[in-house]
Amino acid sequence: MAQTVFAPWTDPDQKPIIEFRNVTKTFGEFTAIHDLSLNIYEREFFALLGPSGCGKTTMMRMLAGFETISSGHIFLSGQDIGAIPPNKRPVNMMFQSYALFPHLSVWENIAFGLKRESRDRDQIAARVEEMLRLTRLTKFAKRKPHQISGGQRQRVALARSLAKAPKLLLLDEPLGALDRKLREETQFELMDIQEKTGTTFVIVTHDQEEAMTVASRIAVMDEGHLVQVATPAEIYEAPNSVYVADFIGDVNILQGRATPQGDGVSIDWAEGQPPIRAATDTTFSPGQACHFAVRPEKVTIDVERPDRPNTFRGKVIDIAYLGNISTYHVELAGGHRMKAQMVNARRLANRQITWEDEVWVGFTDTAGVVLEE
């Protein structure tokens, strides 16, 4: 059965739920956000990804209403929310520190926002019970925040921010305080809850794996600019810049000069090495400086010369064994290094390649992307 792909950003008739229009934010002399425009659609799980200080948290705090906008507008469902104080916005936020009220029980924490709406008691109780069930916290309703574990606290924070059924939920590094295993479990739980409630989620994170796992689209940010906004697969396979290629995952980046050839280019990148042949849609002028980025898992390593468009001879100088995969660091003639990743389908004892071995690395002409300078 074919499922319709969720991609409202490709449909020009879709109205975005959030629209940043030429938003700039300055703190004194420092400009945190530079003239930024962005659309986020309903039911999206949108990730703002970038190193610390890139402005992603500022974006989120402007959505929540804790920071004013220096210039430009933010629209939520078509309404300019610039002048609306945080307590009047249909937006809720899950804080990085969770910000649970230490003097209130789990139940009271979740009910906190509902009580402010002056709904009647039964309605509040019903909604809190629903949230407790959704986050599997029913047993802990009477406990205080300091009496439950980190993972449970995280779920209380989530339940509290979802209780008012906001149009938009903001999550500020929601899983940062959890250990790796719990974090992975919680990522799937988050996606599950997002799907069940149909709320639009905007998550801020510096963890690219987390963003890749949960998000429908990722915005990669750097110094107050959006570098690329695309689906995780596009960001990974077709980064639009060296910055994005380097920020997301592991990558080999080679510098060279492109020469158009057939439906691709041929890149002269090192003396004494054959040029790289790569397919690309971008047109390059002869001799234009470019970068070639190829992921290690798309580079193969063999003892015999393989039948591939690009092959280079080199020597294994390092092997990073990660259990399921191994990353080989190969030094090519001329001193360039290239990383190649292989799945460890065989047991370690049967492995053919080891340190100091002369090997061939190879990749196809569609394995990497050619990026303009």
Place this chain on the structure above:
Amino acid sequence: MRRFVLIAVPYLWLLALFLVPFLIVLKISLSDVALARPPYMPQLDLTQGLDGLLTFFSDLDFENFVFLSTDSLYWQAYLSSLQIAVVSTLLTLCVGYPIAYGMARAPREWRPTLLMLVILPFWTSFLIRVYSWMGILSTEGVLNQVLLFLGVIDTPLQIMNTKTAVYIGIVYTYLPFMILPIYSALEKLDESLLEAAEDLGCSRMEAFWLITWPLSRNGIIAGCFLVFIPAIGEFVIPSLLGGSDTLMIGKVLWEEFFSNRDWPVASAVAVILLLILIIPIVLFQRNEQKQREAEG
């Protein structure tokens, strides 16, 4: 053994400086006044052996405590002290909380300076500071001079020798004891809790009453006890600023002791005062312990 010695040190300290003096005062309160030196009977004379000890104990009685309960002066003094202590504690809270709040919300680099300013008055003798309040509040004092000069009043205000002067004196003297515990509670308060409250629909005012106030409760309780306990037995402030109209148990005690030279009755007054104070002191200790557990 070493552990025992370590624990013994504070206990010996308490025994020597608290329990033994208390027992002496208790003993005097059970004695009778006498024209002698020291001015009470009986005296413990160990040279007469067991007989002396027996007559000594048989001479002790609760006469002074019965006397205290029959003379309305003492009851009124206790009640009046209690009332003055309660009112001035509440006044100190009203003045101290905003100051502590302002300090905790001040830019981080200012806070040590502000703390310093709160503690600074302690560098001057307490007596001198109370005397200077006499200079401010008296009919010819600075306050009246300024108000008369500005034309706010026609005749000087009578503040000295009233309860108002006592309240002012107590609030001024004990303000740091109120500010410091509240400040330390507010300083620990995570700013994101207030943002979370606002995010969930609170106005600033609601966020204060629902988050800031309950989370600074331990500081408020500690501050109130630190003001209330010394204020109830306060002697210097009511006698210097309160004049003869202000009845406080500390003053009564002083007069019994030095003017009447009735050590037994004075001791009985002191023992009852201590009993009254034990309740808030125990409550205070319990609050401190609860706070430590919550933080632990």
